[in-house]
Amino acid sequence: MKLDKFTVKQLAEIDSCTRCGNCLDLCSAYSGSGDVAISPKKKMEVLKRLVDAQYGIFQKIFKRNKISDKDIEKISKAAFECTMCSRCEQECYINIKLQDIWLRLREILVEEGKYPEVLDILREKLLKARNVSFDTNEGRINWINQIAELPEDKYIKEKAEVIYFVGCVSSFYPRVFKIPRSIVQILKTANIDFGLLGDEEWCCGFPLLTSGFREDFIEFAKHNIEKVNKTGAKYLITSCPSCYHMWKHIYSEIHSEFKMEFEVLHAAQYFYRLAKEGRFKLNPVNQKVTYHDPCDLGRNSGIYEEPRNLIKMIPGIEFIELKNNRNLSTCCGGGGNVEAVNAELSANIAKIRAQEIIDSGVDIVVSSCKQCVRTIAGALKKEKSKIKAMDISELLLESIEGASE
Amino acid sequence: MFSLFFWIIFGFFILIFFIGFFYRISIWLGGAESGIYNKKTIVTSKWVRFFKYTGSFLKRLFSRDFFKILKSFLKKSIIHVDLFKSSKLKSFIHIFMFWGFATFLIATIVYLVFVAVAPGGFPINNLSWFFMAILLDIPKMIIIFGVLLAVVRFIILKNKKKSVELKDKSAGIFIAIIVLFGFLYEASFILNNNIPIGRAVFMPAGFVISLIFSYIKINWGIVSSIFLYIHMIFLFAFVAYIPYGKYSHMVFGPIVAFINKRPND
Numbered sequence: 001m002k003l004d005k006f007t008v009k010q011l012a013e014i015d016s017c018t019r020c021g022n023c024l025d026l027c028s029a030y031s032g033s034g035d036v037a038i039s040p041k042k043k044m045e046v047l048k049r050l051v052d053a054q055y056g057i058f059q060k061i062f063k064r065n066k067i068s069d070k071d072i073e074k075i076s077k078a079a080f081e082c083t084m085c086s087r088c089e090q091e092c093y094i095n096i097k098l099q100d101i102w103l104r105l106r107e108i109l110v111e112e113g114k115y116p117e118v119l120d121i122l123r124e125k126l127l128k129a130r131n132v133s134f135d136t137n138e139g140r141i142n143w144i145n146q147i148a149e150l151p152e153d154k155y156i157k158e159k160a161e162v163i164y165f166v167g168c169v170s171s172f173y174p175r176v177f178k179i180p181r182s183i184v185q186i187l188k189t190a191n192i193d194f195g196l197l198g199d200e201e202w203c204c205g206f207p208l209l210t211s212g213f214r215e216d217f218i219e220f221a222k223h224n225i226e227k228v229n230k231t232g233a234k235y236l237i238t239s240c241p242s243c244y245h246m247w248k249h250i251y252s253e254i255h256s257e258f259k260m261e262f263e264v265l266h267a268a269q270y271f272y273r274l275a276k277e278g279r280f281k282l283n284p285v286n287q288k289v290t291y292h293d294p295c296d297l298g299r300n301s302g303i304y305e306e307p308r309n310l311i312k313m314i315p316g317i318e319f320i321e322l323k324n325n326r327n328l329s330t331c332c333g334g335g336g337n338v339e340a341v342n343a344e345l346s347a348n349i350a351k352i353r354a355q356e357i358i359d360s361g362v363d364i365v366v367s368s369c370k371q372c373v374r375t376i377a378g379a380l381k382k383e384k385s386k387i388k389a390m391d392i393s394e395l396l397l398e399s400i401e402g403a404s405e
Numbered sequence: 406m407f408s409l410f411f412w413i414i415f416g417f418f419i420l421i422f423f424i425g426f427f428y429r430i431s432i433w434l435g436g437a438e439s440g441i442y443n444k445k446t447i448v449t450s451k452w453v454r455f456f457k458y459t460g461s462f463l464k465r466l467f468s469r470d471f472f473k474i475l476k477s478f479l480k481k482s483i484i485h486v487d488l489f490k491s492s493k494l495k496s497f498i499h500i501f502m503f504w505g506f507a508t509f510l511i512a513t514i515v516y517l518v519f520v521a522v523a524p525g526g527f528p529i530n531n532l533s534w535f536f537m538a539i540l541l542d543i544p545k546m547i548i549i550f551g552v553l554l555a556v557v558r559f560i561i562l563k564n565k566k567k568s569v570e571l572k573d574k575s576a577g578i579f580i581a582i583i584v585l586f587g588f589l590y591e592a593s594f595i596l597n598n599n600i601p602i603g604r605a606v607f608m609p610a611g612f613v614i615s616l617i618f619s620y621i622k623i624n625w626g627i628v629s630s631i632f633l634y635i636h637m638i639f640l641f642a643f644v645a646y647i648p649y650g651k652y653s654h655m656v657f658g659p660i661v662a663f664i665n666k667r668p669n670d
Contacts, residue, residue, distance in 0.1 A: 004435045008454065009664065011433040016661040018654040022491065048651075055432045057425065057649070093487050094658050095665035 001067050003051050005108050006101070013096040014051060017044040023088035023098065028331035029081055029338070032349035038078040040088040040098055046075050047105070076114045079105045081345055084210055084336035085295040090327050099300070106212030116341045119211045127216065130202040133172035137199045143170070143177040144196075147184055155184065160195030162187070162270075163233040163262070165224075165247070167240035168203050169370045175377075176370040179239055182393040183267055189400055190279040200227045204246040211337055221251050225258045232261075239267040239393060241297035241369045242335075248301060266297060268307040268368045268392050275313050275396075283402040284316030285395065287363040292322065292353070292376060293329035294369035307368050307392055314399045320362050330356065332367075334375040347379065354379035357387060364388045366395050411521040411637065418641035425648030426656060430455070462664070474663065482659040494558060501551025503655075506580070509544035510644065513587075516541060517637055538607035542591065545584045546610060552577065576652055579643045586636035592618050593629035 006014070023040035024030055030039040053059060053067050079102060086099040109115050122132065130137045143166075144154050155164075164187065170180045187194045202224055205217030228236055238244050247264040265273075274280065291311060297303050304326045312319050324330045333339070333349030354376060357365045365380075365387055367373050377389035434451040449457075466474060480486045485503075489496035516537060591611020594600070596618055605612040618625075647655055 004437065006436050008433050008436040008438065008458070009661075011436040012657060012661050013665075015429060015433070016654050016657040018658055019651070020488070020495070051432065055435070057428050091491065093481070094654075094662045096661070097665070 001050065001054065001072060001112055002108055003047075003054055005111070006104050010097075010101050010104060011051065013094065013101065014044060014047050016094050017041075017048065017096065018093060019045060020093060022091040022093070026087045026090060026328070028083050028085050028087055028333065028349050028352075029345065031330070031352055032333065032345050033081070037074060038081045043075070043078050043102070043105075044096075044098075046071070046078070047101070050075065072109070072112065072114050075105070076109050076116075079109055080116050080119075080336075080341050081338060082336050083295070083331045083333060083338050083346075083349065085331035086299045087295070087328065087331060090299070103210065103212075106210070107214050108212075110212035115212060118340050119213075119337065122207055122211065122337065122340060123213055123216065126203055126205075126208055126220075130220070131172060132168040132203060132207055135172055137202070140166070140171045140201055141196065141198050143174075143180050144184065146177070147181055154198070155194065155196045156198040157195035157231070159232050160193055161233060162192055162194040162235045162237060163228050163231055164194050164196055164267075165201060165204070165228075165236055165238040165240075165243055166196065167238060167243045167370070169374070170239060171201075173370075173374065176374055176391070178394055179370050179373070179391045182391065182397040183237075183239055185397050186271060186274075186280070186393060186400065190274050192274075192279075195231060195233070197224075197227055204240075204243040205250075206242040206246050207337060209246070209250065210335075217250075218254065221246075221254060222258050225251060225260055229259075229261050234262055235270065236260075236262050236264050237267050237270045238264075239368070239370060239391065241266065241294040241301065242371070245296040245300050266301075266303060266306075266368060268297075268310055269303065271393070271396055272306045272310040272313075275310060280400050282314050282396075282399045285314050285399050286316040288318045288320055288361065289364045289366055289395070290320045290322050290357065290360050290362040291325075291392075292332065292357070292365055292367040292372055293326055294367055294372045295329070295331055295335055297368050298329055299327055307366075310392065311366060311395065314395070320360050322356055322360055324356065332369075332372040332375045333379075334369075334371040339375075346375065347382075350375045350379035351382070354383050354385065358383060358385050362387060364390055364395065366390050366392050368392045408521040410634070411517055414638060414641055415517075418645040421645035422648060425645070429648050429653065429657070434458075462660075466663070478659060478663065481662060494554070498551050498554045498558065501547050501554065505544045505547035505551060508540065509548065509587075510640070512537065512540035512544065513637075513640060520633075534604065535607050538604070541587070542608045542610055545587055548580065548584060552580070576643070576646075576650060579639060579646070583636060583639045583643060586632050586639065588614055590629055590632035590636050591615070593625045593632055597625035597629050 003011075019041055021041050023044075024036070024042075027039050030036065036042050050067055050071060053071075082102055084099055084102060089096065089098045092098065106115070125132060125134065129135065131140065133139075141154055141156070144150065164180075164183060166180050170176055184194075202220050204224065205220035208214075208217040208220070236247060238247065244264065244266045247260075251258070251260065275282065289311060291308055293299075293304060297307075308319070311317060322329070330353050331349055332353050333346040338349075339346040357376070357380065365376060367376065367389070368391065370391060373389050373391050380387050380389060431451055434454045438449065438454070468474075485496060485499055488499055588610045591608045592614035595605045595608070595611055595615040602612075605615065647653060648657075
């Protein structure tokens with residue numbers, strides 16, 4: 001295994017792990033499976049052992065120990081059954097950037113060819129169709145057909161002040177079509193000059209990056225940045241935290257080659273700005289509401305307060321905080337491609353979060369992520385709960401349109 | 406004879422320690438230079454990287470924030486404040502074992518150097534004897550207490566929390582041998598030098614064992630030397646072992662924690 005693909009800092013971090021177990025106690029995948037082998041603590045132990053087996057001084061002096069196939073299989077299972085929520089990092093005494101290590105580990109395993117076969121299908125879909133569904137990219141805009149007073153161009157414009165980057169899940173999964181529709185309605189109400197990329201929108205590349213196919217996502221980034229730059233947009237907004245994370249943090253790392261001439265915002269941030277400016281009237285929504293922090297927006301991007309502040313601006317709402325919130329928010333189970341690799345694990349993780357939501361006694365759980373909304377809604381339904389799972393844009397639209405109960 | 410043997414052993418194990426320490430760093434320096442998303446991997450020699458990283462580390466350390474960094478180091482790496490906040494029991498176990506061992510290590514090295522360089526060994530009639538006797542004994546008892554607490558915690562919690570385990574049993578065996586032979590040396594030292602009870606009680610563990618050993622009629626001078634050599638060899642061997650084993654976080658953890666400092670640390 002090419003363990004020297006880890007960076008200098010990551011190899012130092014592997015040696016510095018104190019094995020205190022704080023990460024294990026916080027791990028969503030471990031909570032969902034009870035399997036210590038996929039916990040961060042065990043992964044770090046195994047990585048140290050593998051580094052020793054390959055580069056250790058005793059191995060160099062006496063003989064070089066090869067890493068067995070069984071070792072690689074075990075670490076591969078542990079690496080790909082991780083939701084990449086980065087909750088494990090939150091209470092590390094050494095402040096180890098565990099998520100970066102897990103990402104790099106996936107890349108190393110992909111190079112070795114030791115990764116779940118299902119990810120090959122995902123990659124093929126993405127490289128061919130430029131999206132995560134089995135549909136062609138021409139179908140990316142189908143969700144918009146239900147919108148009233150739809151202009152002829154379906155908002156696909158050459159020039160616009162704001163570009164709404166919809167994301168694959170919102171574009172292709174009917175269960176969450178309400179999200180992009182709500183966003184478009186809100187933008188219309190606020191008289192924003194916005195546009196869509198239509199079938200020129202490619203996947204942001206997040207599934208490729210998190211699966212370990214690092215080289216492939218750069219083509220997607222270059223294409224997307226080029227298309228948005230051409231519109232002359234001042235802002236790019238997206239309702240998907242993973243897309244947001246890619247645009248804001250990952251694309252900007254390669255932006256020296258592909259300069260971005262616009263500000264990137266999550267829809268919740270943008271709508272909060274508009275609400276503060278008084279661009280729309282907010283009517284009462286008399287409900288008990290809680291907010292689930294999406295991992296890629298919260299922990300991985302540091303955005304906790306703006307969505308909360310936006311919700312609290314809506315009159316009539318009784319806001320209740322979940323027990324695990326902000327940087328300690330538990331994962332919904334929908335991230336890291338775990339749903340594709342181990343659907344049962346994903347469902348178990350979602351069940352834990354759903355139970356926490358049920359225990360809070362709320363009527364509605366709001367999130368800023370379509371994936372979180374989808375998985376939490378599914379988990380709540382399985383628990384036969386009447387709690388509604390909504391995206392923040394749906395709640396906002398409800399308030400704007402004057403529905404109160 | 407002891408003097409020469411001591412310095413050879415000391416030098417040998419210190420060399421082993423530093424070989425392990427720098428070898429480990431050389432493994433790190435073989436890692437990828439670039440960040441995660443950069444396309445190019447810059448290839449530079451390990452020596453160039455070593456000086457580059459050492460330079461930036463020292464520059465950051467000896468910056469305007471030096472005292473802030475020192476305070477953070479003392480709080481986190483020495484007093485383990487974060488550990489105390491998250492689990493008081495784990496914190497006490499760690500403090501007993503870490504501080505017990507650190508104090509014991511320093512006191513033992515001072516003692517051994519004194520024995521090695523002073524013609525008559527450590528002065529028994531001097532006031533410093535009391536201080537040294539306590540420093541050699543009490544930390545060992547603190548280590549044992551810490552280990553017992555860890556074992557009890559493991560037995561109680563192992564089925565409830567998978568994060569609880571007995572780490573690195575080989576290190577546990579090392580420490581047990583060091584502590585045991587330390588006490589045996591004290592006992593044989595007391596018997597060989599006919600240390601009066603008034604002074605011997607300052608090494609309580611050694612004193613109790615000496616009461617048991619007093620019934621055995623042998624040359625305690627030779628026996629105490631053997632115990633001292635074994636104690637010394639295992640102590641230095643353990644320190645030399647640190648960079649190679651699972652306790653490497655003791656030396657590398659503070660370095661990485663400093664590099665990974667969070668903004669509000």
